[in-house]
Amino acid sequence: MTLIWETLVVVCIVYALYELLNIHKRKKFPHGPRGIPILGHLHLLGKKPHHDLQNLAKKYGPFFYIRLGLIPTYIASSVDTAEKFLKTYDHIFATRPHNEAAKYLSYGHKNLVFARYGPYWRNMRKLVTLDLLTHQKINSFQSVRTQQVDLMINSLKNDGGCVVDLSAKVAKLSADITCSMIFGKKYMDEDLDKRGFKGILQEAVHLAATPNLGDFFPFLGVIDLQGITRKLKELSKVFDGFLEKIIDEHEQSRDQKQSKDLVDTMLDIMHSGETEFQFDRTNIKAILIDMLVAAIDTSATSVVWTVTELLRHPHVMKKLQKELEEVVGLERMVKESDLEKLNYLDMVVKEGMRLHSVVPVTQREAMEDCVVDGYHIRKGSRIMINHYAIQRDPNVWPEPEKFLPERFVGSSIDIRGRDFELLPFSSGRRSCPAIPLGITVVRLMLAQLVHCFDLELPKGMQPCDLDVDEHFGIVTCKENHLMVVPKYRLNQ
Numbered sequence: 001m002t003l004i005w006e007t008l009v010v011v012c013i014v015y016a017l018y019e020l021l022n023i024h025k026r027k028k029f030p031h032g033p034r035g036i037p038i039l040g041h042l043h044l045l046g047k048k049p050h051h052d053l054q055n056l057a058k059k060y061g062p063f064f065y066i067r068l069g070l071i072p073t074y075i076a077s078s079v080d081t082a083e084k085f086l087k088t089y090d091h092i093f094a095t096r097p098h099n100e101a102a103k104y105l106s107y108g109h110k111n112l113v114f115a116r117y118g119p120y121w122r123n124m125r126k127l128v129t130l131d132l133l134t135h136q137k138i139n140s141f142q143s144v145r146t147q148q149v150d151l152m153i154n155s156l157k158n159d160g161g162c163v164v165d166l167s168a169k170v171a172k173l174s175a176d177i178t179c180s181m182i183f184g185k186k187y188m189d190e191d192l193d194k195r196g197f198k199g200i201l202q203e204a205v206h207l208a209a210t211p212n213l214g215d216f217f218p219f220l221g222v223i224d225l226q227g228i229t230r231k232l233k234e235l236s237k238v239f240d241g242f243l244e245k246i247i248d249e250h251e252q253s254r255d256q257k258q259s260k261d262l263v264d265t266m267l268d269i270m271h272s273g274e275t276e277f278q279f280d281r282t283n284i285k286a287i288l289i290d291m292l293v294a295a296i297d298t299s300a301t302s303v304v305w306t307v308t309e310l311l312r313h314p315h316v317m318k319k320l321q322k323e324l325e326e327v328v329g330l331e332r333m334v335k336e337s338d339l340e341k342l343n344y345l346d347m348v349v350k351e352g353m354r355l356h357s358v359v360p361v362t363q364r365e366a367m368e369d370c371v372v373d374g375y376h377i378r379k380g381s382r383i384m385i386n387h388y389a390i391q392r393d394p395n396v397w398p399e400p401e402k403f404l405p406e407r408f409v410g411s412s413i414d415i416r417g418r419d420f421e422l423l424p425f426s427s428g429r430r431s432c433p434a435i436p437l438g439i440t441v442v443r444l445m446l447a448q449l450v451h452c453f454d455l456e457l458p459k460g461m462q463p464c465d466l467d468v469d470e471h472f473g474i475v476t477c478k479e480n481h482l483m484v485v486p487k488y489r490l491n492q
């Protein structure tokens with residue numbers, strides 16, 4: 001305890017001197033709330049920072065300034081400001097802010113998600129988009145996805161009539177689809193650690209999202225006052241052992257394989273020696289962690305939020321089932337090739353992603369001093385885009401708190417990064433490189449669930465009783481698991 005107080009006093013003195021020396025250099029900053037010494041505005045952010053920032057934007061406008069510890073931070077909460085940072089000045093804000101967790105979860109920033117902008121990130125991004133997540137590659141995994149979805153539907157069919165934890169089922173399906181595409185097989189819980197495959201991934205996401213003093217007071221990183229670094233180091237050893245085993249298995253069976261998963265593809269690239277940058281086992285492991293962490297929770301969470309809204313709005317559920325009956329019929333399950341004919345499904349998915357941002361806030365860092373809208377932004381400042389606030393902005397969306405898929409009738413608004421009022425995958429250089437895959441998986445899981453089953457609420461529960469409480473994290477999921485009673489409705 002004494003160490004913490006002594007450290008805070010030293011930080012306070014250093015900060016006061018820093019402010020004093022910088023006073024003559026002050027430029028015009030946007031308005032913002034009054035901060036307090038040392039913490040700045042950290043104390044204003046609670047368990048749901050996207051809500052706190054949305055409330056501050058109502059008072060201080062769509063572009064305001066706060067200080068998180070020592071880090072000057074600008075919050076963008078409108079379509080216009082998001083467009084400025086993610087399009088007009090994207091070249092200046094294309095790097096990620098310092099993140100202590102990244103050091104340990106990404107082999108020293110060798111992955112894509114946390115890598116600093118520069119030649120290494122550009123090379124890796126090129127490799128991921130041109131070799132791993134191409135249209136052709138994604139299509140080649142169609143049978144893998146169908147197989148895993150069929151297994152889940154059968155398992156739900158067997159549970160028919162009982163209360164089922166749909167959040168857990170969808171999370172397992174998303175993990176199984178992702179593992180089958182990346183590793184060529186599913187992994188049982190105990191394969192990774194006694195805490196379980198999903199448990200370990202969730203712990204990684206949780207630790208990466210926990211506010212770390214080292215992120216806001218960089219010189220405190222080494223002291224690890226919260227013990228987060230110790231836990232991250234331990235977790236990274238578990239991941240490393242698991243990924244080494246997977247790479248070894250793939251190396252041994254390389255010559256006998258007919259269909260290639262993503263690990264095979266990366267090993268081919270590594271052995272070809274044709275990359276313009278060093279690409280070895282460590283780079284492969286870093287990308288694998290990216291894919292596991294970025295793919296599983298995002299897709300599953302989107303599906304759970306949308307099913308929750310469908311259950312809260314039975315007339316929308318009925319309308320979606322009617323479209324599925326007309327396009328697919330009740331004699332068979334949905335195929336991926338049906339998806340593009342399902343217009344109402346498309347609207348339901350968009351509206352689910354609008355109302356429930358699975359990644360509510362994205363973060364960038366200024367790579368040089370610049371002026372945006374007349375306001376000076378210093379190199380090293382952090383930019384937070386509050387997608388949650390933008391996607392619920394009443395100036396853009398009439399009745400923004402309501403789930404109304406019909407708002408997209410006759411609208412050209414899309415979710416692929418062109419329309420700044422709806423950016424579930426963000427936009428610009430650092431936007432999600434897996435948009436087509438993400439959309440396909442979410443649409444397929446949702447369509448299949450709604451088509452194959454009448455999903456009923458547990459006895460005694462009404463649609464209005466269903467909560468939409470959030471648990472904030474890198475991926476913001478439903479606080480309480482979604483429980484349903486599935487009743488099979490197809491004729492076969």
Ligand code: HEM
Nearest residue numbers: 112113294295298299359362424425426430431432434438
């Ligand atoms: C519904 C599904 C998904 C959603 C909503 C989603 C959303 C996002 C968002 C908001 C970002 C941050 C962009 C930014 O900071 O501007 C991101 C980045 C990323 N996503 Fe996704 N994602 C999804 C699925 C996936 C999948 C399936 C993969 C991989 C197989 C993936 C891989 C990545 C990677 C590697 C990045 C980092 C890109 C970079 O920094 O260059 N995502 N995603």
